[in-house]
Amino acid sequence: MTLDRAAPNAAAAAPMVTATIGVGSESNAVAVSPLTGDVYVTNFSDGTVSVISGRTHTITATIPVGACPVGMAVSPLTGDVYVTNFDDGTVSVISGGTHTVSATIPVGTSPDVVAVSPLTGDVYVTNFDDGTVSVISSRTNTITATIPVGTSPDVVAANPLTGTVYVTSISDGTVSVISGRTNTVSATILVGNGPVGVAVSPLTGTVYVASISDGTVSVISGRTNTVTATILVGNGPVGVAVSPLTGTVYVANVNDGTVSVITG
Numbered sequence: 001m002t003l004d005r006a007a008p009n010a011a012a013a014a015p016m017v018t019a020t021i022g023v024g025s026e027s028n029a030v031a032v033s034p035l036t037g038d039v040y041v042t043n044f045s046d047g048t049v050s051v052i053s054g055r056t057h058t059i060t061a062t063i064p065v066g067a068c069p070v071g072m073a074v075s076p077l078t079g080d081v082y083v084t085n086f087d088d089g090t091v092s093v094i095s096g097g098t099h100t101v102s103a104t105i106p107v108g109t110s111p112d113v114v115a116v117s118p119l120t121g122d123v124y125v126t127n128f129d130d131g132t133v134s135v136i137s138s139r140t141n142t143i144t145a146t147i148p149v150g151t152s153p154d155v156v157a158a159n160p161l162t163g164t165v166y167v168t169s170i171s172d173g174t175v176s177v178i179s180g181r182t183n184t185v186s187a188t189i190l191v192g193n194g195p196v197g198v199a200v201s202p203l204t205g206t207v208y209v210a211s212i213s214d215g216t217v218s219v220i221s222g223r224t225n226t227v228t229a230t231i232l233v234g235n236g237p238v239g240v241a242v243s244p245l246t247g248t249v250y251v252a253n254v255n256d257g258t259v260s261v262i263t264g
Contacts, residue, residue, distance in 0.1 A: 019057040023050040029072040033096055035079040040094070042069040042083060049083055049092075051099050061099040065092035071113040075138055077121045082136070084111035084125055091125055091134075093141050103141040107134040115156045119163040120180055126153040126167060133167055133176075135183050145183040149176035157207075159200045159222060166207050166220075168195040175209055175218075177225050187225040191218035197240040203247045208262070210237035210251055217251055217262065233260035 024043025027050070031040050037054030047069060051061040066085025069092070074081050079096030084107075091111060093103040108127025115124050116138065123136035126149075133153060135145040150169025153176070158165045163180025173195060177187040192211025195218070199208050205222030215237060219229040234253025237260070241250050249262035 021052055021057060021059065023052075023059070024048050024062070028070055031072045031074045031081070033074045033079050033081075034076045035074075036096060038096070040072055040074065040081050042072050044068050044070060047085075049081070049094060063094055063099060063101060065094075065101060066090045066104065071111070071125075073114045073116045073123070075116045075121060075123070076118045077116075078138060080138065082114050082116065082123050082125075084114050086110050086112065086128075089127075091123075091136065105136060105141060105143065107136075107143065108132045108146065112153075113155050115158050115165070117158040117163050117165065117180055118160045119158070122163075122180065122183070124156045124158065124165050124167075124178070126156050128152055128154065131169075133165075133178065147176075147178060147183060147185060149178075149185065150174040150188070154196055155198050157198045157200050159205055159207075160202050161205060162222070164222065166198050166200065166209075168198050168209060170194050170196055170212075173211070175207070175220065189218075189220060189225055189227060191220075191227065192216040192230065196238050197251075199240045199242045199249070201242045201247055201249075202244045203242075208240050208242065208249050208251075210240045212236050212238055212254070215253075217249070217260075231262060233262075234258040 024046035026044035039052040041050040049063045067087035071084040081094040083092040091105045110129035112128040121138040125134040133147045152171035165178040167176040175189045194213030197210035207220040209218040236255030239252035251260040
């Protein structure tokens with residue numbers, strides 16, 4: 001008798017583009033709601049956010065926001081979307097249920113990147129031109145703190161286990177550590193030249209900072225707030241991400257078209 005068996009080493013289907021969706025002008029940031037699967041895209045020149053259904057891959061809404069939207073984050077607790085409007089110093093709050101703007105919050109000058117703490121729900125906004133971070137309560141959509149950090153704060157990331165927040169300041173080569181309990185700076189750490197990317201390992205709490213100007217990644221202990229290693233990567237590292245499954249770190253190098261993989 002002959003049994004039909006799938007070949008044990010049969011190759012999986014190669015990844016491929018299955019849809020191309022027209023959105024607005026100069027689409028910039030993209031975020032996916034962990035609650036609904038909806039996809040949100042900021043359109044810098046249009047002053048809008050496009051909403052894409054994760055099921056049908058079609059545009060379901062186009063939402064007017066502020067001037068020059070750049071950064072965006074979705075709250076994993078409420079599904080609300082926070083959009084930084086770089087040219088008018090505001091954050092637009094989009095209801096994840098109705099896809100309408102429920103609040104417009106004045107923040108600092110040139111708000112850039114935004115992150116939501118999955119532990120507390122607080123929203124952290126880097127204000128690039130005034131050296132501060134605005135903290136927004138997701139319960140009330142009001143500013144609860146304005147925190148002085150380094151010069152030209154750019155990227156922000158939160159530790160999902162402790163609520164500690166890390167902010168890179170590109171012009172002075174530092175990372176500001178913000179306590180999620182007190183929303184004050186608890187440490188300032190010198191890293192590489194031009195830090196622009198930051199990510200936190202959800203497994204170990206280790207922080208990885210990509211510095212574009214010297215081609216390095218600084219490794220920071222989440223327990224001691226000290227640099228434990230400086231790793232040479234590719235040319236112009238900007239983006240960094242940590243796998244929540246393996247702890248492997250991936251670094252995108254903008255100037256040589258490579259990704260550096262860091263393990264261990």
